[in-house]
Amino acid sequence: MTSPAAEKPARRLRLMRTPKSVDIDITDRCNLRCRYCYFFTSPADVKQDLPRDEWLRFFEELNRCAVTEVCLAGGEPFIREDLPDLIRGIVRNRMRFSILSNGTLITDDLAAFLASTGRCNYVQVSIDGSIPITHDSFRGQGTFYKAVEGIRTLQRNGVSAAVRVTIHRQNVRDLDNIARLLLEEIGLPSFSTNSAGYMGLCQKNTEQVQLSSEERYLAMTTLLKLVKKYEGRISAQAGPLAEGRDWLKMEKARREGLDSLPDRGYLTGCGCPFSKIAVRSDGVYVPCNMLSHIELGRINRDSLQDIWQNHPDLWKIRERRSKPLGDFEFCRGCLYLSYCTGNCPALAYALLGQVDHPSPDACLRKYLEEGGRLPEESPE
Amino acid sequence: MSEDKPTANPSVILREEFDDWAVLFDPDTAEGYALNPTGVLVWKQLDGKHTLEDIVKVVRESCEDVPEDVGQHAKDFVADLVKQGLAGYEVKG
Numbered sequence: 001m002t003s004p005a006a007e008k009p010a011r012r013l014r015l016m017r018t019p020k021s022v023d024i025d026i027t028d029r030c031n032l033r034c035r036y037c038y039f040f041t042s043p044a045d046v047k048q049d050l051p052r053d054e055w056l057r058f059f060e061e062l063n064r065c066a067v068t069e070v071c072l073a074g075g076e077p078f079i080r081e082d083l084p085d086l087i088r089g090i091v092r093n094r095m096r097f098s099i100l101s102n103g104t105l106i107t108d109d110l111a112a113f114l115a116s117t118g119r120c121n122y123v124q125v126s127i128d129g130s131i132p133i134t135h136d137s138f139r140g141q142g143t144f145y146k147a148v149e150g151i152r153t154l155q156r157n158g159v160s161a162a163v164r165v166t167i168h169r170q171n172v173r174d175l176d177n178i179a180r181l182l183l184e185e186i187g188l189p190s191f192s193t194n195s196a197g198y199m200g201l202c203q204k205n206t207e208q209v210q211l212s213s214e215e216r217y218l219a220m221t222t223l224l225k226l227v228k229k230y231e232g233r234i235s236a237q238a239g240p241l242a243e244g245r246d247w248l249k250m251e252k253a254r255r256e257g258l259d260s261l262p263d264r265g266y267l268t269g270c271g272c273p274f275s276k277i278a279v280r281s282d283g284v285y286v287p288c289n290m291l292s293h294i295e296l297g298r299i300n301r302d303s304l305q306d307i308w309q310n311h312p313d314l315w316k317i318r319e320r321r322s323k324p325l326g327d328f329e330f331c332r333g334c335l336y337l338s339y340c341t342g343n344c345p346a347l348a349y350a351l352l353g354q355v356d357h358p359s360p361d362a363c364l365r366k367y368l369e370e371g372g373r374l375p376e377e378s379p380e
Numbered sequence: 381m382s383e384d385k386p387t388a389n390p391s392v393i394l395r396e397e398f399d400d401w402a403v404l405f406d407p408d409t410a411e412g413y414a415l416n417p418t419g420v421l422v423w424k425q426l427d428g429k430h431t432l433e434d435i436v437k438v439v440r441e442s443c444e445d446v447p448e449d450v451g452q453h454a455k456d457f458v459a460d461l462v463k464q465g466l467a468g469y470e471v472k473g
Contacts, residue, residue: 016397066395068405094393096407118408 013318015274018065018305023278023289026055026086027075032102034126035138036168036196036209039075044292045200048282049075050299052082056089058283058299063093065304069121071098073289075281078105084113091117099123100164103150104143111157122160125151127191128168130177137170138209151186163191167219167240168209175222183230190232193223194239198361199290199350211240213372220244221375238344238362244375247364250339251374260338267320267358269341274318277308287317290346291355320345320356330358334365386458386467387428394423404466413466418443422457426467432458 027049030040039045062070070090077083077099090097096119103125114120125147129135135144154161163182165171171178182191196202196209211219219240227234227241236242253261270288277296278289285296285307296314297307307314325331325342334340342348342358349355360366368374393405400417415423421442425435435458436451447453461467 014398016395018395020395066393066405068393068395068407091407094391094407096410121410 013274013321015309015318017309019067019275019277019308021069021071021276022062022067023071023073023276024055025074025279025281025289026072026077026083027080028281029079030074030076030102031079031105032076032140032143033201034102034140035205036166036200036202038197038199038202038290040201041203042200042290042292044280044286044289046280046282046284046292049080050281050283052085054283054300055086058279059086059089059093059095061300061304062095065308067095069096069098071100073100076102076105078110083110087114087117091119095119096121098162101125101150102139102143103127103147106150106153108153108157111153111159114154115158120159122162123154124162124164125154126166127151127163127178127182128166129171130174130181134171134174134178138168138205148186151188155187161188163188165191165193167193167195167211169211169215170208172211172215172219172222175219175226179226179230179234183233190235192235192237193241194236195219197238197290197344197347197350199346203350213367213370216240216243216367217373217375220247224375243362243367246362247367247374250336250364253339254335258339264341265325265338267323267325267342267345267356269343269359270317270320270345273314277304277314287314288346290344291317291349293349294355317345317355323356325358328358330360330363336364340364384431384469385428386426386430386432386462386469388423388426388467389465392466394420396420404461406464406466409465411464413461413464419457422454423461426458426461428470 025044028045028047029049033040078101087097098121101123114123127135127147128139129144132144151161151163165178182188195211198206202209220243223234223241224244234241273287278286279299280286280292283299285299286292287294287296294313296311325337325340331337343362344359345355347361348357348359351360391406391408393407394402395405396402400420402415402420404413404415418439421439422435425438432454436454439450439454440446458467
């Protein structure tokens with residue numbers, strides 16, 4: 001299949017001159033081995049950390065490219081003893097930053113330092129339960145109290161603490177209590193949710209981790225009810241809450257006989273390659289940390305701007321947007337075809353070995369065929 | 381540099397995005413400020429070496445259909461940048 005956009009992408013697809021933000025796996029190391037971690041055993045897990053000076057040099061290029069923000073992940077960023085030096089380099093080069101963390105290594109000194117920079121958007125800590133037994137079930141004993149203390153340490157020092165709840169089989173019945181803990185007891189303004197995707201260590205533990213159709217229904221129903229109760233303070237870009245909202249919208253469009261929904265009916269499930277790029281812990285550019293097998297070049301050797309504007313593999317991912325879902329055998333005959341985005345390309349790759357394909361993971365038709373049910377209409 | 385020669389705040393990032401439009405991003409406040417192509421041209425002159433008159437001259441030379449009151453437009457624009465903390469004047473002494 002060849003589309004006009006594929007032949008001359010620059011004419012159809014508008015692209016910023018340089019990425020606005022960069023996701024950086026600042027380390028390959030972590031003090032935990034969560035059983036559904038997308039990172040370990042994935043192509044992102046390259047068993048190599050770059051020395052500080054390589055990153056500092058790279059940050060200078062990001063400054064020249066007018067990148068405004070970096071997100072530090074891994075691995076566990078706080079495991080790097082030189083993290084303050086790296087953050088000083090980010091600040092010196094006119095950027096803001098955020099950090100994705102398991103929360104267990106955050107000290108008062110580090111939190112105070114982050115606050116002192118004035119440039120920290122947030123530190124995101126993973127909390128997967130309201131009590132140790134649910135959180136620790138896949139993250140390791142003792143991690144719940146440490147992670148909660150990490151959040152309190154951030155709050156005490158005036159750093160914006162964000163929380164991500166990954167929903168799995170052990171905590172799907174604990175969601176009410178998790179929301180109460182985070183929003184009422186800890187007093188966070190909001191938190192976000194997702195579910196463990198079929199990547200990295202999750203691939204080995206999928207039976208214990210990934211939700212059945214019935215559990216997915218329970219998660220969607222519970223989260224939609226909690227969103228209403230807490231007036232929108234729970235969000236999601238993927239996982240049961242996002243799916244519940246999206247699938248209800250798709251079902252409504254089908255019932256009303258709409259021709260299509262805006263920006264749907266094609267592989268439009270991911271807009272990331274239009275605004276950001278990622279770097280592995282060994283300094284290799286990749287389109288996304290979850291598409292780390294696609295190597296685009298190396299920092300401090302290849303020009304970021306050149307890769308961003310010209311790399312054919314990056315354009316190939318951007319051009320997914322021009323591929324109609326109707327061209328895929330997987331989607332043939334689907335009643336939701338014109339209302340669907342084809343979902344995450346990284347999950348399509350993880351499940352099928354193909355980036356240019358709809359992902360079966362968030363496929364409404366497949367979910368219904370497997371006995372899944374939609375939650376009640378518009379509980380929000 | 382002097383009091384009549386405006387200077388861009390060195391912390392502020394100019395992101396040139398689509399069709400010569402741009403955004404000024406202040407990393408200390410996380411706020412953005414949209415610039416049209418003429419605004420971008422003016423911003424690039426804020427080096428502490430050009431007076432407003434110099435800048436207006438550059439605009440007249442580089443742009444088409446320049447309005448007669450471009451001097452006032454430029455003055456207001458730079459004043460707004462200064463008010464937003466995106467530019468300033470060197471303080472003597």
